[in-house]
Amino acid sequence: xxxxxxxxxxxxFTKVEINHEDAVEFIQAVNSFLYEENSGICQKIRQLPPTxxxxxxxxxxxxxxKAYYEQSGDLMGKELYCAKIxxxxxxxxxxxxxxxxxxxxxxxxxxxxDKRTKNKEVPGKTLAKWLSECNVIEYIYKEAKHPELISRSxxxxxxxxxxxxxxxxxxxxxxxT
Amino acid sequence: LNxxxxxxxxxxxxxxxxxxxxxxxxxMIGTMIIxxxxxxxxxxxxxxxxxxxxxxxILHNFTRFQNETKTKQELSNKINLNILWEAIQDESExxxxxxxxxxDVLIDLMIIFDLANTSEFLIKAIDNLKIGVSAVx
Numbered sequence: 001x002x003x004x005x006x007x008x009x010x011x012x013f014t015k016v017e018i019n020h021e022d023a024v025e026f027i028q029a030v031n032s033f034l035y036e037e038n039s040g041i042c043q044k045i046r047q048l049p050p051t052x053x054x055x056x057x058x059x060x061x062x063x064x065x066k067a068y069y070e071q072s073g074d075l076m077g078k079e080l081y082c083a084k085i086x087x088x089x090x091x092x093x094x095x096x097x098x099x100x101x102x103x104x105x106x107x108x109x110x111x112x113x114d115k116r117t118k119n120k121e122v123p124g125k126t127l128a129k130w131l132s133e134c135n136v137i138e139y140i141y142k143e144a145k146h147p148e149l150i151s152r153s154x155x156x157x158x159x160x161x162x163x164x165x166x167x168x169x170x171x172x173x174x175x176x177t
Numbered sequence: 178l179n180x181x182x183x184x185x186x187x188x189x190x191x192x193x194x195x196x197x198x199x200x201x202x203x204x205m206i207g208t209m210i211i212x213x214x215x216x217x218x219x220x221x222x223x224x225x226x227x228x229x230x231x232x233x234x235i236l237h238n239f240t241r242f243q244n245e246t247k248t249k250q251e252l253s254n255k256i257n258l259n260i261l262w263e264a265i266q267d268e269s270e271x272x273x274x275x276x277x278x279x280x281d282v283l284i285d286l287m288i289i290f291d292l293a294n295t296s297e298f299l300i301k302a303i304d305n306l307k308i309g310v311s312a313v314x
Contacts, residue, residue: 147185154196161200171205175212177190 106152128163198234222275
C-alpha cells in the first residue's frame, strides 16, 4: 500500500500488487514515472532557485531523502527511489553556481557508489546509468571546466567503466579538454 | 589568471587520464596511447611525470589481460617510447630540466616494460649523455 507523498504523486500504483517476478518491472515503471516531466518531487528539486540551493547542506539532503523514505511505507524499491531523489538533489548541486556545492555533489556521488557497492543495495549500474543519462561528465568537462571538479571526475569515470557505461566518446571529450 | 587556470585544467585532465588507464578496456587503452603519442613535445616534457603514471597504470591494467596473450601483445606493440626519445633529442621545444626528466622516465619505463629494444635505447641514452644532454638548450 502506498502512503504519504507517493500516494499523491503516484496514485496509479496504489492498487498494484507485487511479487518477486514483477518487482524489477515495477521498480522500472515507478522510476520512469518519477522521472516524467511533471513528477512532483523530482520536478520541484530541479526547479529549486539558486538561493535555496546555496542554503542546502548535506544534512538537509539526508533529511529530505529520509522523510521521503518514511512516507513511502512498504513500497518495494523505495531505497531506489530515495537514491534517485538524492541524485536529483546532487545534480542540482553540481549544476549550481557554487563550487562548494559542486564538490559536495561529486563527493556524495562517490560515497553513494562506495556504499552501494559494499551493501549491494542498489546496483552500481543504476548509478552509472544516471551519470550517463544526466551527462555529468560532459557537464564537468564542457561547462564547469574547474580543476577541482576535473580531478574528482576520475571516480565517476571509474563508476562508468566498472559498469560498462564508459564510451569512447567520453574519453575523446576528456582528451579534447 | 586564465592562463593559470588553463594549465591547472590541463594538468588535472592528464591526471584523470593517467588514473583511469587502470580501468579502461584494451580498445580504449589503444586510443589513449595514440592520443598520448600525439602530445606536443613541450607538453610531453612538462607533464612527463603524469605520462609516466599513465604508462605504469597501463602496465597495471595488463594483469587484467593476462589470459589474453594476444591482447596483451597488441597493447605492448602499441606502446612506443620513441616519442620520449624524440622529445629528448628535440633542440627547441624542451628545457634541459624537462629533457633530463624525460630521460629519467624513459629509462624507468624501458626497464619496467622490459621492452625488446631496451638495450638499444639505453646505448643511445648513454651516448647522448656522453656528448652532453646539457649541450642542447
